[in-house]
Amino acid sequence: MKKVLVLNGPNLNLLGTREPAVYGSQTLADVEQMCRDEGARLSLAIDFRQSNHEGQLIDWIHEAGRECAAGTMLGVVFNAGALTHTSIALHDAIKGANVPVIELHISNVHAREPFRHHSWLSPVAKAVIAGFGVHGYPLAIAGLAKIAAAK
Numbered sequence: 001m002k003k004v005l006v007l008n009g010p011n012l013n014l015l016g017t018r019e020p021a022v023y024g025s026q027t028l029a030d031v032e033q034m035c036r037d038e039g040a041r042l043s044l045a046i047d048f049r050q051s052n053h054e055g056q057l058i059d060w061i062h063e064a065g066r067e068c069a070a071g072t073m074l075g076v077v078f079n080a081g082a083l084t085h086t087s088i089a090l091h092d093a094i095k096g097a098n099v100p101v102i103e104l105h106i107s108n109v110h111a112r113e114p115f116r117h118h119s120w121l122s123p124v125a126k127a128v129i130a131g132f133g134v135h136g137y138p139l140a141i142a143g144l145a146k147i148a149a150a151k
Ligand code: CA2
Pocket: 010, 011, 012, 014, 015, 016, 017, 018, 019, 023, 079, 080, 081, 082, 083, 084, 104, 105, 106, 107, 108, 109, 116
């Protein structure tokens, strides 16, 4: 069974505990279950991870690059949180690992503060999903499966 890595960056462990008007009231554990359900529907194994540390996320992107090259992984669904707007290192990691990444945001970042409008990840992402709430996660997994099937 091929794998999809679902990566979550800084502060996403707080999902469902604060700011429900922006991010909804579901927790990261709820999101993980939604991803696993979508994976089961598409016969894909889901590897679901969260870290508050940029270097850890970079290491996981590199690992995903090796798995994609080996043919065991389709790609990565990546909500990098605020690192989206600041991290050239994550941009370089995605580019260097040559891994298909779907950039994901729960909120519509373009309807929020101007500092959320720029993404260092979008230029190296296969696709971007924003504003569907946590439903964006299963949509992104299905999108990766479609992209892989079209190859
Ligand atoms: O909309 C998204 O998914 C974001 O990636 C979430 C990031 C934010 O910095 C991006 O601009 C957009 C924030 C993640 C923090 O999530 C929290 C959830 C609940 C309570 C506090 C933080």
